[in-house]
Every structure is written in C-alpha cells, then in structure tokens.
Amino acid sequence: MLITISYVLSSARFIKRAGMLCIFSLSAGTAFSQTDTTKTIKQVNIQGITMPALQTTLPVQSVTSANFAQYSAFNVADAVRNFSGVNVRDYGGIGGLKTVSVRSMGANYTNVLYDGILLNDAQTGQIDLGRFNLLNLKEIILYIAQPVNICLPARSYSNSAVLSLVTAQPELTIEKPYQVIAGMRTGSFGLINPYLQWQQRLNNKWSFVLNGYTQNANGNYRFKDNFGGRDTIGKRVNSEVSAQQIDGGVYYSKNDSSKFRLQFNYNNANRGLPGPVILNAVYQDQHLTNQDAFIQAAYERIWKNSLHLLLSTKASHNYQHYTDASFLNNNGGANEHYTQREIYQSAALAYKPVKNWEISYAADISLADIDIDVFRYAYPTRLSLYNMLASNLSLGSFFLQGSLLNTYINDNTQTPVAARSRSAFTPTFILNYKVINNNELTLRAFYKNLYRYPNLSEQYYYAIQPRALKPEQARQYNVGAVYNKNFNSAIQYLTLSTDAYYYNVDNKIFTFPGRSAEIISVRNLGKVDIRGLDANIKTGFTPLFGWQGSFSAAYTYQRAIDISSPGDSFYKDQIPYTPKHTLALNVGLKHRAAGIYFNHILSSSRYYSSNNSPQYYVPGYNVSDASVTYDFKLYGQKIHTSAEVNNLFNKNYAIVDSYPMPPRSLRLTLQLTI
Numbered sequence: 272m273l274i275t276i277s278y279v280l281s282s283a284r285f286i287k288r289a290g291m292l293c294i295f296s297l298s299a300g301t302a303f304s305q306t307d308t309t310k311t312i313k314q315v316n317i318q319g320i321t322m323p324a325l326q327t328t329l330p331v332q333s334v335t336s337a338n339f340a341q342y343s344a345f346n347v348a349d350a351v352r353n354f355s356g357v358n359v360r361d362y363g364g365i366g367g368l369k370t371v372s373v374r375s376m377g378a379n380y381t382n383v384l385y386d387g388i389l390l391n392d393a394q395t396g397q398i399d400l401g402r403f404n405l406l407n408l409k410e411i412i413l414y415i416a417q418p419v420n421i422c423l424p425a426r427s428y429s430n431s432a433v434l435s436l437v438t439a440q441p442e443l444t445i446e447k448p449y450q451v452i453a454g455m456r457t458g459s460f461g462l463i464n465p466y467l468q469w470q471q472r473l474n475n476k477w478s479f480v481l482n483g484y485t486q487n488a489n490g491n492y493r494f495k496d497n498f499g500g501r502d503t504i505g506k507r508v509n510s511e512v513s514a515q516q517i518d519g520g521v522y523y524s525k526n527d528s529s530k531f532r533l534q535f536n537y538n539n540a541n542r543g544l545p546g547p548v549i550l551n552a553v554y555q556d557q558h559l560t561n562q563d564a565f566i567q568a569a570y571e572r573i574w575k576n577s578l579h580l581l582l583s584t585k586a587s588h589n590y591q592h593y594t595d596a597s598f599l600n601n602n603g604g605a606n607e608h609y610t611q612r613e614i615y616q617s618a619a620l621a622y623k624p625v626k627n628w629e630i631s632y633a634a635d636i637s638l639a640d641i642d643i644d645v646f647r648y649a650y651p652t653r654l655s656l657y658n659m660l661a662s663n664l665s666l667g668s669f670f671l672q673g674s675l676l677n678t679y680i681n682d683n684t685q686t687p688v689a690a691r692s693r694s695a696f697t698p699t700f701i702l703n704y705k706v707i708n709n710n711e712l713t714l715r716a717f718y719k720n721l722y723r724y725p726n727l728s729e730q731y732y733y734a735i736q737p738r739a740l741k742p743e744q745a746r747q748y749n750v751g752a753v754y755n756k757n758f759n760s761a762i763q764y765l766t767l768s769t770d771a772y773y774y775n776v777d778n779k780i781f782t783f784p785g786r787s788a789e790i791i792s793v794r795n796l797g798k799v800d801i802r803g804l805d806a807n808i809k810t811g812f813t814p815l816f817g818w819q820g821s822f823s824a825a826y827t828y829q830r831a832i833d834i835s836s837p838g839d840s841f842y843k844d845q846i847p848y849t850p851k852h853t854l855a856l857n858v859g860l861k862h863r864a865a866g867i868y869f870n871h872i873l874s875s876s877r878y879y880s881s882n883n884s885p886q887y888y889v890p891g892y893n894v895s896d897a898s899v900t901y902d903f904k905l906y907g908q909k910i911h912t913s914a915e916v917n918n919l920f921n922k923n924y925a926i927v928d929s930y931p932m933p934p935r936s937l938r939l940t941l942q943l944t945i
Contacts, residue, residue, distance in 0.1 A: 327713040327753040328670060328703050330356075330415035330770050330805065332825075336439070339405050341821075341859050341868045343896035343915045345456075345938070347411060347436065348400040352872060353855040354413050355805040355825035359400075360848060361926045369401035373415070373432035374774060375801050375831035375849045376745070379723055382430040386438055386534065388567050388583050389426050393639040393653055394611055396726040402538055402561070403436065406452075406466045407482045407518055410437040415770075416719045416747065417699060421674065422579045424617035425633035425659035428676050428699070431721060431747055431774075438534070440522055441480055443472035454911075454942035460510075461489035462938065481519040488512050494931035495923040496548060507931065509543035509555040528573040537564045547929035556596040556604070563589045577623040579631075585615040613639040627665040634658050641727055649684035649731045670703035680724050682737075690730050690737040695722045712754050715770075719747040729780055729793050741778040741795050748773045751805075763811040774801035779835070796835055799846055803829040818862050825855045833881050844883040848927070850875040850891065864903055870896040879928040892924035894932075909944040 332354045334342065344350040348369035352359045358372045370378040379396040382389055390398050414433040427433060443450065449471045456464035466484045473479065490510030496503045520534035540561045546554025565587035572580045591609040598605035614637070621631035635657040642650060661674035676699075681692040699719040706712040723743040730737055751770030758764065779797025809823045831849045833841055845851065852875040859868035873893040880887035898915040914937070921935040 326419065327710065327755075328419045328672070328715065329417070329701065329717060330715075330749070330751060330768070331412065332807065333410055333412040335410045336405070336408060340898055340900050340913045340915070340940070341866070342857060342870055343868075343898050343917055343938075344405060346401050346405065347403040347408070347434075350405065350411050351400070351413060351434065353823070353825055353857060353870070355807050355827045355853075355855070356415070356803070356829075357413065357827075358849065358853070359926070361932065362930045368399050370397050371400055371434065372848075373413070373434075374772065374803055374805075375799075375829050375846065376431050376774065376776070379726065380431040380721075380745070382427060382433045384427060384433060384435045385536070385567070386436070386532070387423060387427070387569065388585050388615075388617075389424070390565075391587070391613055391615070391637070391639065392589070392611070392726075393613065394609065394641055394727050396723075400434075402514070402516075402540065402563070404466070404484050404486075404516060406454075406468060406484055407438050407480070408436055409439040411435070412437065415749070416701070416717050417674070419672070421629060421631040421661040421663055421672070422581050422619050422621035423633065424581075424583050424619060425635045425657035425676060426617070426637070426655075428659055428661075428674060429657060429678060429697075429721065430723075431719065431745060438520070439468075439470075439480065440520070440532075441470045441472060441478035443470060443478060445472075445475075448472040451945040452942060453945075454940060456938060456940045458915075458938035459936035460492050460933065461487070463487045476525055477521070477523055479519060479521045482517065484514075484516040486512065486514045490543070490545075492933045492936070494548075494934060496931075505548060505931075507545055507933075509545045509557070512540065512542040514538065514540040514542075528575075530571045531569070533566075533568045535564070535566045538562070548931060549929055554597075556594075556598075558594050560592040561590070563587075577629075579619075579621040581617075581619040583615075583617040583619075585613070587611075587613045587615075608642075608644050610642040611639065613637060629663040631661045632659070633661075639727075643732075645733060647686075647733075647735055649686045649689070649734070649737070651689065651727050651731050652683045653727060654681045654683075655679070668705040668708065670701075670705075672699075672701040674699045678722065678724075682730070684731070684737075686736065688736050690725075690740075693724065693742060695742065697721045711756050712752065714750075714752050716750045717747070718749075721745050721747075723780075725780060725793075729782065734793075738793050740780060740793065743779055743795075744777045746775045761813050763813065764809075766809045767807070769804065769806045771804050772802070774803075775799070776801070798834045799831060800834045801829065801831040803827065803831075814860070818860060820861070821857075821859045823855075823857045827853045829853075841880075841882040844881055845878060847879050847881060848877055848889075850877045864901055866900040868898045868900075870898075874926075889925065889928050892922060892926075894922050894924060895919040911940070911942040911944070913940040914938075915940075 334350050339350060342350060342353055348359050348361065348371065351357055351371060356374045360370050360372065362368045371381055372378055373381050383398045392398060412435040414435065416431065417428045418433055452468040454466050456462065464486045469481045471479055490512055492507050494505055494507060496505040516538045518536040520532055523531040542559055544554065544557035544559055546557060565585060567585035570582045589611040593605065593607045595605040617633065617635040619631060619633035621629055623629045637655040640652040656679040658677045659674060664671045676697045677694065679694045682689045697720045699717065701717040704714045706714060725740040729740060749770055749772040751768065753768045755766040756764065776799040778795040779799050780793065781796045782793050806826045812820045814820050829849055829851060831846045832843045833846055834843060836842060854873040856871040859866060871893065874891050876891040877889050878887045879889055896915065896917045897919050898913055900913040902909065902911050904910065916935065916937055918933065918935045925931050
C-alpha cells in the first residue's frame with residue numbers, strides 16, 4: 272500500500288513538473304520558432320511486494336488462488352491446514368473424508384459458506400472439505416467468531432468459526448471478452464484430474480463462468496504397519512475414487528451498487544471405504560456414492576443513502592448410498608440410502624444513520640428433511656428460523672460491534688413424538704482499539720455465546736423415539752493483538768498476530784458406538800474447558816535483486832480438557848484428537864517466472880479417546896511438502912506448470928488412528944490460459 276501511495280505522489284509531482292515544462296517549452300517555441308521533436312522512452316516496469324490485506328477486527332486468516340500451489344494444496348482441506356487453530360481430521364487417501372475443527376470445538380461448530388451462503392448438512396452437521404476442488408475458488412477465508420460485515424444472512428453468525436469459500440467471478444473487458452483455462456493434474460496412485468473453466472462476457476452487464484472437473488485414482492498405496500510392535504509393509508486397498516463436478520454461475524452487475532448472481536453446483540462421487548487397519552483386516556466390501564447438488568442466488572443493492580439490501584436463496588439435494596456386503600444381517604449386507612433436501616431464504620438490511628454507525632437486521636428460514644431406509648426411522652423435517660440484530664460503531668480509535676441472534680428449531684416427524692421446539696438468544700460483543708492511528712498496532716477482544724442443537728442423526732438415527740438431548744452451550748472469550756508494517760528495505764512487510772482464548776462448553780454431546788449401528792448411545796455427558804494461544808507471522812522479502820521471498824509460520828497451543836465429573840478416570844484429560852502443539856511453516860522464493868516452495872506441518876501427540884491412557888495414544892507427526900512452479904508464454908498464451916512432492920521425506924503417520932496417510936507422492940500440473 273505504501274509503495275502504491277508513494278508511486279501516486281511521485282506521479283503527481285511528475286505531472287506537475289511536466290506541465291510546467293510543457294508551458295515553458297511552448298513559450299520557448301513561440302519565442303524562438305523551434306521545431307517540435309519527439310522521442311520514444313523505454314517502458315519501465317515497477318515491481319514490488321505489497322503487504323496482504325489484513326483484517327484486524329477479529330482473528331482472520333486467508334489464502335488466495337495465487338498461493339494454492341505454494342501450499343501443495345489439492346482441495347480445500349489441504350489449503351486450510353496451514354491456518355493456526357485449525358485441526359483437519361483426515362481419514363487418508365485421495366478420496367478420504369476431510370473435516371475441520373477450529374480451536375478444538377469440532378466440525379459441527381464451523382460454518383462453511385459458499386459465496387456467503389451456508390453449506391448445510393442437517394443430518395451430521397459436518398461438511399466434507401475434500402469434495403471441493405480449488406479450480407473455481409479465488410480465496411478461502413477463516414473467520415474466528417463471525418464475519419465483520421454485518422449485512423449477511425443471519426445463519427452466518429450461528430457458529431464459533433466461519434470458513435468462507437469465495438469463487439472466481441468474471442473480470443473481463445470488451446477487448447478480452449472471454450477466458451478459457453484448461454489443465455491436467457496427474458500423479459501417484461493413479462491420479463488423473465483434467466479440468467476446464469470458461470469465463471464469458473455477454474455484454475457490459477452480464478457474464479458467466481462454467482467449470483468442469485473430473486478425478487480418478489486407484490488410491491492404493493503402501494504403508495508401514497506398526498500394530499502390536501510389528502514392522503511390516505501393508506497395502507491400502509479399496510481406496511479407489513471416481514468423482515465428477517460441474518459448477519458455474521451467471522452474474523449481473525449494473526454498477527458496484529447493484530449486483531445479482533445465480534450459481535449451481537453438482538458433484539458425483541463413487542469411492543471405496545478402506546476402513547481402519549486393525550489386525551491385518553482388509554475392508555473391501557464397503558462403498559459410498561454421493562450425489563450432491565445445489566442452486567443458489569443472491570441480489571445485493573446499495574442505495575446512495577447507505578441503505579444496503581441483501582437477498583439470498585438456496586435449494587439443495589444430497590443423496591448418499593452406502594453398501595457393505597460383509598455386514599451380517601438378514602438382507603445379505605448393508606444397503607442404505609440417505610436423501611436430504613433443504614430450501615432456504617434470507618433477507619438482510621443495513622443502514623448508516625450517521626457516518627460512523629451502522630445497524631442491520633437479518634432474517635433466515637430453512638426447511639430440511641431426511642429420508643433414510645433404516646428400521647423405525649422417524650423421517651424428521653426440521654424448520655429453523657434465525658433473526659439477527661447487529662450494530663457497528665466507530666469512535667476515534669475504538670471500534671465496537673454487538674449482535675444478538677435468536678435461533679428457533681422445530682421438528683416434525685412421521686412418528687407420534689418429535690423433539691420439542693427450542694429457542695435461544697446468543698449475543699456477541701467485539702471491541703477494537705487502534706494503539707497507533709495508522710493501523711500498525713491494534714488490540715482486540717470479543718465474547719461470543721452460542722448454542723449447538725443436536726443434528727438429526729444425533730436426535731433420531733436408530734432411535735425408537737427422539738433422544739432427550741440438550742443443546743450444547745458454548746462461551747468464547749478472546750483477547751489479541753495485531754501488528755503490521757511496511758518497510759522500505761530488503762524486508763517489504765511484516766505482520767504479526769497473537770490471540771489468547773478461553774472456550775467453555777456445557778452439555779457436550781457424545782456418541783458411543785456399540786456392537787452394531789442399532790445400539791449406539793448418544794448422550795449429554797460433557798463439559799469441556801479449552802484454553803489456547805494462536806500466533807501468526809508473515810513476511811515478504813527480497814534476498815537479491817529480482818528475487819522475491821515469502822515466509823509464514825502459524826503456531827497453536829491448545830489445552831482442551833474434559834471436566835465433566837471429578838470422579839471420572841479421564842477427568843482433566845485432553846479431549847480426543849486434540850494435539851497440544853501444532854506448527855505450520857511455509858517458505859518460498861520466486862525469480863521471474865519460476866518459484867520454489869517448502870511447506871512443513873508439525874503436530875504433537877494426541878489420544879483418540881477421552882481417556883489419555885497409553886492404549887489410546889496416537890503419535891505426533893511432522894510432514895513436509897515441496898513444490899516448484901514455472902510460468903511462461905507459448906504463442907502468446909499463458910502456460911502454468913508445477914510439480915509437487917507430498918510427504919517429501921516419506922514419513923509414516925496417521926492423523927486418525929488406524930487410518931494411515933499416504934507415503935511420498937508426486938503430482939504434476941499443466942495449465943493453459945487462453
């Protein structure tokens with residue numbers, strides 16, 4: 272930013288002096304009758320590293336499409352693993368399930384937004400981030416607590432963290448009314464991944480984007496089996512995946528104050544479920560088919576008097592087919608079908624009575640139902656209503672935000688009894704103080720209260736009548752500081768942030784598996800106490816003339832303990848799959864068209880049970896990735912190439928117990944932009 276300002280000021284001085292010189296020359300020309308001459312001046316390119324946009328009001332982390340290759344990211348889950356406070360639960364393999372937990376709160380506490388509209392799963396409350404490719408994404412943003420913008424759907428504020436997926440939208444001109452991106456990824460374990468994107472400008476108001484993507488891989492890889500002290504080599508089988516996705520959107524923009532978009536997304540995936548590695552068991556009869564589709568639309572209008580309107584609507588249909596030929600029952604195996612549907616509507620309105628004060632109101636309604644062909648299922652339909660009132664106020668160096676969300680849940684079932692209706696109010700308070708007026712140092716704090724209602728699986732799955740479950744109640748406290756500065760030296764910029772937090776959860780819902788799915792137990796057992804620290808550093812530098820470097824580090828300390836009952840053997844033990852220490856490092860060097868990057872993830876040990884006994888111990892791990900990129904032009908067309916090596920040092924590790932992660936693997940990318 273400072274580079275841009277200084278360049279503009281320099282340009283202004285240059286224009287002023289040039290104008291004076293022109294006046295003097297014209298005068299001289301009139302007096303001495305000289306003949307005008309012209310000279311061609313060589314073009315001068317000004318290059319520099321600018322500090323990335325930094326949101327200081329709340330803890331926010333982001334990664335853009337320009338950095339996906341830098342982090343060796345293949346899907347959304349790979350891209351966010353470098354964020355502090357994030358724990359990605361990965362079941363291994365190319366097509367394995369991948370969910371994200373932020374600050375040990377669990378996947379149910381993270382809202383995933385697709386261009387501002389929630390991706391919902393009423394059945395489990397968890398979104399598989401592995402199903403979202405990076406082709407159509409421009410940026411991925413993680414907000415702790417909630418987004419700062421208060422003109423959003425009310426449901427955006429209903430959780431402890433928000434993962435926002437921002438898609439690429441057309442930025443075309445009359446001179447270049449289209450853009451086509453065609454690429455191919457290939458690599459280890461039989462990976463074949465062609466993709467195509469077409470952007471088209473229809474006129475000065477309308478444009479569209481269309482994306483196509485397919486992925487096939489056998490997913491079979493060798494791993495070291497250390498079970499029972501053995502040191503043998505096993506082979507992961509039944510890990511094949513075949514996935515196809517098509518998505519796109521039509522966009523209307525009359526001007527910056529009036530916009531409309533209509534988007535769709537369809538994903539079809541067939542995969543094998545390899546299961547855990549226990550006593551050399553081979554799971555080759557379990558398969559899963561997903562067919563997920565949604566269509567959504569949004570209209571935004573900002574009037575000159577600051578009135579801001581946002582209308583959002585969505586319809587989704589999710590189908591899942593699970594088979595297990597080895598499952599012992601009277602039907603010759605498991606053959607289950609799950610269908611989930613949702614319709615959703617939101618309206619948000621914001622207004623600024625004065626320049627430094629904004630107020631907003633948002634109302635959402637959602638209707639979701641589920642069909643499952645299991646014995647004695649309730650076939651529930653859930654109506655959810657959200658109403659939010661929020662306000663932003665700036666007073667000199669202080670910024671204050673407050674919001675109050677009301678959530679109302681009502682279930683109807685085809686059985687005589689449904690879970691009773693519930694309603695709750697959850698407030699949020701945010702305070703910022705700019706210690707230095709140029710935003711170099713900012714102090715921040717927030718408090719957020721929220722409820723998590725039992726999802727439909729917890730409430731009804733294999734239950735003769737609704738389980739008597741209470742909503743989880745959570746309270747979040749956070750204090751932090753952000754420092755960012757540009758430098759006129761070999762170091763271009765430096766951003767530092769640190770946040771200490773305390774979260775407390777009551778009525779924690781736990782699911783205890785039994786001998787079969789029919790006898791699972793879901794109960795309110797827990798109280799969880801979470802204390803943690805997130806620290807981030809990012810910097811850009813020029814080690815040599817013509818070179819550009821970058822470095823980032825994200826560290827997290829978490830003490831997340833079970834305090835349900837002092838009489839429990841696991842009282843004050845760390846909750847499952849929560850490492851105390853995680854560290855993500857990334858360093859890169861770029862020279863003209865070539866770049867080389869190194870990424871390292873370190874996680875301390877953890878336990879897969881609330882009881883931190885040795886038999887439940889999961890070792891820590893550290894894994895490294897490296898990538899090389901090279902961009903050039905061929906016949907005037909842009910060519911992007913990259914080579915990525917994942918698990919560079921061939922580490923044997925697992926994120927989820929008994930689900931070994933892949934060994935060293937290679938991925939190559941060739942992409943053409945027309």
